Amino acid sequence: MSVNLHQRVRPQSTDVAVQLSGVVKNFGRGEHTVTALDGVDLTVAPGEFVCLLGASGCGKTTLLNLVADLDAPTAGTVTRNTSRPAVMFQDAALMPWLTAATNVELPLRLAGFSRAERRAKAAELLELVRLGGQDRKRPHELSGGMRQRVALARALAATHRLDGGEQQSLLLMDEPFAALDAITRDVMQGELVRIHDATKPSVLFVTHDVREAVRLGHRIVLLSSRPGRVVREWTKDENTDEGPLTDDITARLREVISTHAAH
Amino acid sequence: MPRTDSDTELAAVGAGLDALDTPAVEQAPPLWRRALRSVAPPVVALAAVVVVWQILWSTAWWPEFKLPAPQAVWDEFWTSASTGEVFGIVWTSVHRAILGFLAGVVIGTPLGLLVARVRVVRAAIGPLLTGLQSLPSVAWVPAAVLWFGINDAAVYFVVLLGSIPSIANGLVSGIDQVPPILPRVGKVMGAGRYASARYILLPAALPGYLAGLKQGWAFSWRSLMAAELIAVSPQLGLGLGAYLSHGQNFNDMPKVLAAIFLILLVGVGIDLLVFRPLERAVLRARGLTASL
Numbered sequence: 212m213s214v215n216l217h218q219r220v221r222p223q224s225t226d227v228a229v230q231l232s233g234v235v236k237n238f239g240r241g242e243h244t245v246t247a248l249d250g251v252d253l254t255v256a257p258g259e260f261v262c263l264l265g266a267s268g269c270g271k272t273t274l275l276n277l278v279a280d281l282d283a284p285t286a287g288t289v290t291r292n293t294s295r296p297a298v299m300f301q302d303a304a305l306m307p308w309l310t311a312a313t314n315v316e317l318p319l320r321l322a323g324f325s326r327a328e329r330r331a332k333a334a335e336l337l338e339l340v341r342l343g344g345q346d347r348k349r350p351h352e353l354s355g356g357m358r359q360r361v362a363l364a365r366a367l368a369a370t371h372r373l374d375g376g377e378q379q380s381l382l383l384m385d386e387p388f389a390a391l392d393a394i395t396r397d398v399m400q401g402e403l404v405r406i407h408d409a410t411k412p413s414v415l416f417v418t419h420d421v422r423e424a425v426r427l428g429h430r431i432v433l434l435s436s437r438p439g440r441v442v443r444e445w446t447k448d449e450n451t452d453e454g455p456l457t458d459d460i461t462a463r464l465r466e467v468i469s470t471h472a473a474h
Numbered sequence: 475m476p477r478t479d480s481d482t483e484l485a486a487v488g489a490g491l492d493a494l495d496t497p498a499v500e501q502a503p504p505l506w507r508r509a510l511r512s513v514a515p516p517v518v519a520l521a522a523v524v525v526v527w528q529i530l531w532s533t534a535w536w537p538e539f540k541l542p543a544p545q546a547v548w549d550e551f552w553t554s555a556s557t558g559e560v561f562g563i564v565w566t567s568v569h570r571a572i573l574g575f576l577a578g579v580v581i582g583t584p585l586g587l588l589v590a591r592v593r594v595v596r597a598a599i600g601p602l603l604t605g606l607q608s609l610p611s612v613a614w615v616p617a618a619v620l621w622f623g624i625n626d627a628a629v630y631f632v633v634l635l636g637s638i639p640s641i642a643n644g645l646v647s648g649i650d651q652v653p654p655i656l657p658r659v660g661k662v663m664g665a666g667r668y669a670s671a672r673y674i675l676l677p678a679a680l681p682g683y684l685a686g687l688k689q690g691w692a693f694s695w696r697s698l699m700a701a702e703l704i705a706v707s708p709q710l711g712l713g714l715g716a717y718l719s720h721g722q723n724f725n726d727m728p729k730v731l732a733a734i735f736l737i738l739l740v741g742v743g744i745d746l747l748v749f750r751p752l753e754r755a756v757l758r759a760r761g762l763t764a765s766l
Binding site: 279281295296297298300302304306307308317318320321322341349350351352353354355356357369394395398401402405 | 480481484485487488489491492494495496497653655656658659660661662663664665669673674677678680756759760761
């Protein structure tokens with residue numbers, strides 16, 4: 212099943228999970244118009260992990276909102292061949308009155324799954340994020356890293372649909388590890404790679420951190436700021452040496468940021 | 475296989491971090507100590523008040539009809555308690571207050587939801603609701619008596635005007651204090667207007683709503699006392715307010731003080747038996763136990 216958003220455009224290929232072509236997004240009107248995104252072309256293949264890298268004001272959150280269908284582009288098209296995207300924020304944003312298990316069950320409940328199915332799926336997902344024995348705990352009884360793992364399990368649950376069993380799932384992650392301490396972040400990155408290998412969703416991951424982007428992404432897309440444009444893309448494979456790649460990307464990122472200095 | 479090795483290692487490091495970072499759960503002290511800690515201070519305070527009262531009375535500074543002995547008030551209370559009369563009086567008032575409060579909940583809750591979620595409604599009646607909250611509802615008694623006569627309708631009218639603004643405003647402030655990220659999470663998970671209210675907004679607003687209910691009950695109770703005290707009629711039966719009024723008419727100070735004691739007892743009792751445990755359960759589930 213393909214979902215065309217905003218304009219009736221056929222996807223070019225079924226090998227595409229998300230496609231943005233010539234996407235422009237303006238906020239405001241007349242003289243006060245602010246261009247957040249200016250002609251962004253981006254594709255995400257099924258099961259691909261794409262990292263969006265950029266400084267503040269590069270329109271990362273705007274881009275995620277467009278893909279999540281929370282907002283419409285001013286021009287261009289956004290096409291999605293996936294189930295409803297799940298979003299993960301910097302804040303775990305768990306419901307404080309629900310347990311770990313019922314937090315994971317919440318999107319399943321909203322999607323109309325029966326109680327037994329919800330229980331089984333939530334238990335399975337908590338097991339996947341290594342929180343098997345913690346299902347009865349409330350958010351305030353969990354550490355920051357554990358809360359973020361519950362949020363990841365909930366995001367994975369949110370990709371489940373009653374009707375679409377075979378659909379490609381899509382995760383949109385808005386700097387999910389930015390608020391964690393360095394050690395926890397390192398472990399969480401490892402866990403995310405493992406879980407991505409196990410479940411193969413398409414991922415659009417926004418970050419400020421070059422190392423994080425290089426470690427996680429199959430492809431790294433560098434965006435410029437105000438307005439957001441795609442500056443360059445790097446593709447990684449098994450033979451890529453991560454050290455020089457990190458240096459290269461960092462140099463380009465610095466270059467892009469320097470152009471914004473006040474003259 | 476190296477893959478599995480690194481996996482096991484990651485799991486071990488993760489498990490170690492979880493163990494280190496999990497917030498410590500405080501061990502609750504034993505039941506008798508908790509009971510002692512919560513019961514002893516008010517009992518001591520009450521005893522101190524009675525002792526001071528007894529001393530003041532024994533100085534005979536005021537005439538007996540102004541300051542009776544604690545024993546005289548206790549005797550008055552005990553006589554009416556042993557004949558069972560007091561239970562009838564208390565029940566007349568309490569069941570009225572409960573009915574009035576429940577009607578207040580039924581009207582105040584949707585009203586609060588409307589004010590919180592519909593901008594025009596908030597602009598139109600939000601300030602009025604806050605104003606009504608600070609208006610002593612006893613001010614409505616004359617109007618209620620003129621409109622409805624001295625009967626139950628007048629009493630319930632006053633009770634409703636006392637409780638509805640508190641209940642509605644409690645829900646409004648509860649909803650206003652919901653972190654905006656929570657409804658946003660609901661939206662990206664595909665929750666519509668109804669599902670978002672049912673599964674996210676209302677549960678998230680529960681602590682504020684409960685505070686509003688608690689205040690609504692207090693206002694119902696004091697409005698009822700004001701109404702019963704002013705609008706005395708055989709038609710209305712003998713409630714606590716009427717009992718108090720009798721005390722005044724017969725210059726019976728022990729009766730007046732016994733009535734005040736009973737009004738306090740009901741107010742404190744309902745708070746301790748109903749609202750305190752509810753509030754404690756709700757806050758504890760969310761880890762907001764600092765003040766309990």
